[in-house]
Structures are given as C-alpha cells and as structure tokens.
Amino acid sequence: MSQEAQYLDAVCYHSAPGFLQHLTAELPDAYRIDGELLTVMGSERPAYWVRNVWKKPFTLEFDSIKDAANALRAMQRNWAPYPVKLARRCTLIAEALPKLPSKPKPFPFALPDAPMGAFTLLDEHTLMASAVCASPWPNGELNFAEDKEGPPSRAYRKLWEALQSAGTMPGPGQSCVDAGACPGGWTWVLAGLGASVSAIDRSPLDESVMAMPGVRFIKHNAFTLKPQDLGPVDWLFSDVICYPPALYDWVSLWLESGMARNFVCTIKMQGKDWDRATTQRFASIPGSRVVHLWHNKHELTWMLIRD
Ligand SMILES: C[S@@+](CC[C@H](N)C(=O)[O-])C[C@H]1O[C@@H](n2cnc3c(N)ncnc32)[C@H](O)[C@@H]1O
Structure with missing residues (x-):
C-alpha cells in the first residue's frame, strides 16, 4: 500500500549534465542535493543551468515496487526515473510503469500532449516525484534522429x-x-x-x-x-x-x-x-x-x- 502524496513547499532543479557547480552558484541555499537534483524551499526561481525543473514535488511512502508504480500510474502515464540512491530499485519501479517513448525524434515534430513527470528514491520506501515538470522530455533529454550525411557539423x-x-x-x-x-x-x-x-x-x-x-x-x-x-x-x-x-x-x-x-x-x-x-x-x-x-x-x- 502507498500513502498519500505529501506536497513540498519546494522546487527541484535538475542540473544540466556536468554543470551542478554552476547551478549551486545560482541556488546556494538548497535544502537537499540528490545527485544533480537540488531541492530548494519556496516557489520557483529563475535558474539557467538546468535540464529540467520539478515544479510540484511531493514525497510518497510505499511498501513495494508495485505499490510505488501503481501510485504514480494513478496520477499520469509518463514518469522518468532519476536513479541516484537505490538505483536498481528506482529502475524496477520505472520498469513497472508504462514504457516511455524512446524513438529518436525527426525534426520538426509535434510536441507531445501527455505530461512528463520525474521521480527518484529518497530511501527504500520513500520516493520524491513531480508530475509537473518544465521539460516535456524525460529528464530534459531530447534525442533527434540524426542526419549523418547532410550537415558538416553536429551543431x-x-x-x-x-x-x-x-x-x-x-x-x-x-x-x-x-x-x-x-x-x-x-x-x-x-x-x-x-x-x-x-x-x-x-x-x-x-x-x-x-x-x-x-x-x-x-x-x-x-x-x-x-x-x-x-x-x-x-x-x-x-x-x-x-x-x-x-x-x-x-x-x-x-x-x-x-x-x-x-x-x-x-x-x-x-x-x-x-x-x-x-x-x-x-x-x-x-x-x-x-x-x-x-x-x-x-x-x-x-x-x-x-x-
Ligand atoms: C562553434 S563554431 C560555429 C558552428 C556552426 N554554427 C555550425 O553549425 O557548423 C564558431 C564559429 O565562429 C567563428 N567566429 C569566431 N569569431 C568570429 C567573428 N568575430 N566573426 C565571425 N565568425 C567568428 C569561428 O570561425 C567558428 O567557425
């Protein structure tokens, strides 16, 4: 069984890969740091060095992997795992959820309608998640179907x-x-x-x-x-x-x-x-x-x- 979601008076900022130092300079008062995810109390603040922002984070206690997946699934379809602690358990929860679209995108393409959430584990029986995120891509990651012939650079x-x-x-x-x-x-x-x-x-x-x-x-x-x-x-x-x-x-x-x-x-x-x-x-x-x-x-x- 999972408990009710407990909404936090905070926002989580997921740093652009490798730029956690820049993000911590922007947001020096993080309440907690999980991998490259900074949780900062209060309402959303401008930050440049982010790949994604978790706008309405909550914590949720759960018994089993299945309970965690069911609780997230009841809220919406799409959840991107951000495994930091207990990475294997986090991945197992993700595997019990609907598969995320993974096909590289052609350019241009229509933006998806379905919102993309994100979650991580704080301990074995507690997850932190947000159904509302700034990026429509899992953890901000956008992969295009590349053209290896035409362009002379990858820029x-x-x-x-x-x-x-x-x-x-x-x-x-x-x-x-x-x-x-x-x-x-x-x-x-x-x-x-x-x-x-x-x-x-x-x-x-x-x-x-x-x-x-x-x-x-x-x-x-x-x-x-x-x-x-x-x-x-x-x-x-x-x-x-x-x-x-x-x-x-x-x-x-x-x-x-x-x-x-x-x-x-x-x-x-x-x-x-x-x-x-x-x-x-x-x-x-x-x-x-x-x-x-x-x-x-x-x-x-x-x-x-x-x-
Ligand atoms: C990152 S590369 C650009 C890559 C390019 N956007 C592409 O898609 O292939 C930067 C370019 O800026 C040019 N550059 C540097 N200073 C410049 C200047 N003052 N005026 C014009 N070009 C300059 C360099 O010669 C270099 O080719």
Whole structure:
C-alpha cells in the first residue's frame, strides 16, 4: 500500500549534465542535493543551468515496487526515473510503469500532449516525484534522429532544438543572418527550411553547404558588420565563439536598429566559469529568455522570438 502524496513547499532543479557547480552558484541555499537534483524551499526561481525543473514535488511512502508504480500510474502515464540512491530499485519501479517513448525524434515534430513527470528514491520506501515538470522530455533529454550525411557539423542539433522549442522557424521568403557559420551546420538547417541565409565567418563553409540554394557566404568578422551593412532580416542567428559581452554589444545594435525580428544566439562561456552578469543582461531583454538546451555544452542559448 502507498500513502498519500505529501506536497513540498519546494522546487527541484535538475542540473544540466556536468554543470551542478554552476547551478549551486545560482541556488546556494538548497535544502537537499540528490545527485544533480537540488531541492530548494519556496516557489520557483529563475535558474539557467538546468535540464529540467520539478515544479510540484511531493514525497510518497510505499511498501513495494508495485505499490510505488501503481501510485504514480494513478496520477499520469509518463514518469522518468532519476536513479541516484537505490538505483536498481528506482529502475524496477520505472520498469513497472508504462514504457516511455524512446524513438529518436525527426525534426520538426509535434510536441507531445501527455505530461512528463520525474521521480527518484529518497530511501527504500520513500520516493520524491513531480508530475509537473518544465521539460516535456524525460529528464530534459531530447534525442533527434540524426542526419549523418547532410550537415558538416553536429551543431545543427542545437539549432533544431532551439527552433523546436521556439515553436516557429524560418521558411521560404524569409531572410537570416548566421554569424559564426563555419563549417555550416546551422546554415544547412536554415537553407534546408527554404530560407535565404547570409552566412558570416572568417573561414569558409563546407562546399556542400555553400552550394545550397539561398546561401550567401560573407568572409568577415561578424561583429564589425553593422545591421545597416546586412539589411533587415527576419532572423538573426549567432554561434560565434566570443566573450559574452561582445555578443551582447552586437545584439544591442540589432535591437536598437529594429532590423531583426527574431534572434537565436549562443552565449558561449569562456574557461571554467560563466558570465553571470552578461547572462542576466540578455535575460532582461523584454520578451526574451535564456535557456540551457539539451544540446548546449558550456553555453546558454538566448532567444527572442516575435513571430
Ligand atoms: C562553434 S563554431 C560555429 C558552428 C556552426 N554554427 C555550425 O553549425 O557548423 C564558431 C564559429 O565562429 C567563428 N567566429 C569566431 N569569431 C568570429 C567573428 N568575430 N566573426 C565571425 N565568425 C567568428 C569561428 O570561425 C567558428 O567557425
């Protein structure tokens, strides 16, 4: 038999893989830490270095694996296990629950309707879980069906994820700037969607991408090109490796000029630390957000989507 769920006045933040240190810097007052899961008392706070947020955590006492699975199943279908303590027992509970969809996703795809919960074990007879989570993917993990032939780099998956989460994307008749485009993964995505792309880099793109219809390559330092040099665009992309303030200054020029409607830019962190001040400046641009995508490494993605 399982007991009633006991809801906590807390939120659980599941750190982006390998970035627990960054997350603990953001949320230094964790009440408990289970693996890479931080439980923090009070209502939800902004945090960038997360793969998922458990928005309404509860604890639940249970007798057997079957009781635990039945109690979760009674709430909803989908539960992702996060095994930390008693990992084997946690996995057995997951195995007694309906199977999670595991097929890699094509791009683009329709978002699932069914909510995705998450759970972990605190001890042999107590689980902590949340039916309501920020990410629709199990523990925030999104796997695309990869294209191993077309794109010249694997960075295209990051852009796929950003566009998927934006819920809109460039298409025929739309124009894009892709700054820091070499070898051409992002340009390959954008041209493949039928948009025209001004791809800027100091190094040339892969020849196959250069030859795609709608691609114009500009060999230049992107940051010395002003909005007026490139003209109005529907989308501005940047994956330039640079110090975050350099990107912020360039993006500010575009915002002030009103010459770009939508933005997707990678904020690349230099060294082991992260530039919190510049990240906050990006995040405070009205209507925009900063996220750590599943496909981001030591970087965050800033998005301003107006379409
Ligand atoms: C991470 S790579 C981009 C990968 C690319 N998005 C893709 O999908 O293949 C970063 C690129 O930024 C370029 N870069 C660095 N500083 C730059 C600058 N000031 N202007 C233009 N490109 C720059 C580098 O040459 C490098 O090709």
